[in-house]
Amino acid sequence: MSLFNGTIQALEHSLGYSSAKNRAISSNLANLDTPNYKAKDVTFKNYLAHEFSRPIQAKTTNSRHIGFQGDTQPAGYKTIINQASSYQHNGNNVDVDKEMADLAENQIYYQALVDRISGKFGSLQTALKGGR
Template sequence: MNLFGSTIQSLENSMNYSTAKNRAISNNIANVDTPGYKAKDVVFKDMLSAEMSSIPTKRTNTRHIDFQSRTGTSSFQTITVQNSTYNHNGNNVDIDKEMNELAQNQIQYQALTSRISSKFQGLERVLRGGN
């Protein structure tokens, strides 16, 4: 039995993803001038697969996709971007792209913290008897 529903857990997982994304972006920005450094990125492909496997589906034909068999081992992972070089020293960090992603990630994280805060405030109101 899930006492509070899955909303808080989903928000927690989203905040963990955003934190990992922020860590990768910060490392990329810090290493913008490091020779040979390859940018890191956080991807959520496994998270998408896990969510798809939780969708109740009914296969009426063997050619239909079986979402139940797709399971992910983790919700996200950090990868190294190997397929590009932007600087003469072998570094592939694009500072403009990183700053843009940092701003987007900060907005997303603030929205998540605001949402989870309001969920906890709602729980607090219930525990206090609606006052």
């Protein structure tokens, strides 16, 4: 039996993605004026596609129930570099407005994940205290 049916693990992977995205955005903003610097981005599509292709997990309460197969590890996320474009005359392709919007979106996403994990552990703490 796994605690919270894998929810904590999924939230952990999502936090890892959000941290990697934040590192990429920070790197892009730090190198805003660096000649020939190419912007980085973190993709989550492989992980998302993997999660949607997984079979539905069901809890078996009787030994005669049919089990579900194919539970595998997530594919994860990947950092990519955009080599195709150039916004500045020095070969740099960092768009500060896009990066700031991505940063704000990522901060909201990260905070939502932290709040969800906090809620999960709060529920566990309440149960351990006997509902008080």
